Amino acid sequence: MNLHNGSIQITEFVIGGFEEVGRQMEIGLVILIVYVLLMLANTLNIVFVILDKKLHKPMYLLICNLAVVDMLYSTSSCPTMIGVLLAGVNTISYAACLIQMFSFQVAETMELFALAVMAFDRLIAISFPLRYHSILTNVRTIAITYFLWVAACGFVTLMPVLLIPMPYCFNRLRYSFCDFPAVARTSCLNPSYYFNLATIVWFFLLFFTFGFICISYVWIISVVLRSSKNESRKVLSTCFSHMLVVACYYVPLFVRIVFTRIGLVLTLEERQGLMIGAILGPSLLNPFVYCLTTKEIKNKLFGIFKKVKPIQ
Template identity: 85%
Template sequence: MDQNVVTASISCVLVHYLYQITCTSREKMNLHNGSIQITEFVIGGFEKVERQMEIGFVMLVVYLLIIVANTLNIVFIILDKKLHKPMYLLICNLAVVDILISSSSCPTMIGVLLAGANTISYAACLIQMFSFQVAEAMEMFALAVMALDRLIAISFPLRYHSILTNARTIAITYFLWVAACAFVTLMPVLLIPIPYCFNRLRYSFCDYPAIIRTSCHDPKHFFNLATIVWYFLLFFTFGFICISYACIISVVLRSSKNESRKVLGTCLSHLIVVVCYYLPLFMRIVFTRIGLVLTLEEQQGLTIGAILGPSLVNPFVYCLRTKEIKNKLFGIFKKVKPI
């Protein structure tokens, strides 16, 4: 299908839902009389959770590990000119995304659990939501472009450095950040003008579903619009990754056993990261489709695991399975002499 036709179709669907939202808003103007002026939100996702201090402490430790591990990967790649190559630039970008996705959600949850700071200002809540959703979209884009990197490296090994240069890698990454921001901008655009009837969030931090449920409107059309955008990103990126690995497998089948092992070894790190990120997402979709009803606490646990799990696994996978980064790390420990 022509790309212009696909883009036009998506635009028509988005316009249709925007029109429905507008019509619904006009039909329910009587609800606006019950709206309130929101200056801050109350985070109520942990109110029924037992052992909040223990959970908060564990989250704090995991969050610090995420920040330290990803920062070390970034520092190693920036300071070592030998690592200024497309693959390592993409690893560096993934580390930045992991820091953003955890930092836009974990501090709020840790503050609620450890300090009882369960309020957040309206502006800060919208900023947190925007940052988190951008990071989510960018995680998908980052994994997709890393699959492209592996495909080019395996299919065109002799032309790899001429096809995917550092400049092109940076340009692609910059474009993907802009695209992620463009997709996510739709959410605050929909949220800012609507009236709110509640200031209590059902979930553990500021994300789109939590905020939209506090509005005076029927959230159905808002959820449908966000679902269209999000499913498009999810299945487009995952589909691209699957196609990339189908091409890689075709190359592997034509190679010798030794070459096949080497090829699969270069892809294993990326495959681990892809599974860690997409598996929780598809689990939530499957649970929803089969009608499995999860309690609020179970939903919270699955969401928190989907945030912390990949962000913690990614830096350690690339640190321990990437020879250059692993040697750099072990070299630092060897230089540290015991007193």
């Protein structure tokens, strides 16, 4: 690091988020085990859909997209945390830090978009069951997904554009991996302006997607109220997995982003624990939820186990 006009030339950052944490080895092992499990489970979901032509339908394409998002979401943060906790590797280069931050924010944004478009899929399926396959084709589903990835990258590009020209006075990150607040706090400038700008973008994305999901379910509930009891049970069963995934993802997100902005005070350890749980929890839960609640995937999974005969 070289002095330059009162600031320093950053070549690498030191990750200091775990310095005050006890039992680092145990925490690292838990993160490693959960990370391996969620990668295997999400990969299994993707392989099931790719290999079975009967599953080449919009809903399963969206499940695949969610699995890819979850894998990127966890991979953009977990290997760094595992390296710090288990191997003692607590430095990351400047370029790698920005790439990690960008990947993490894209995945976090895509998680919002993926859940919103899955709510749209359920809305069409329940409101227009006879026209579902003509309204939401595989080609349209892929096109929508592609557009959302491009839009997510467009929104997130703002963050590295803000950070790259900043003068830096510190190279130690307070958090457990590279994300926007951690890097912005190392700047010589007052980070409040940048935090507020990022908050405006995040509030827009958060409330737009959550509002869309809520409106979708209000519409779905209105359809349920006009249906018979048997039809209502079918409707609710098709939506249960998505509602569970939405709750698991949005609750910690609202606590971390919204409630802390309106007066809720969290310690650094509480904030980090909430963030790590928000990354690992939904990413691990999602594939198991869809494996166990989606009839076609569940039947395929049980069929594989039935074919595996015990050794005599």
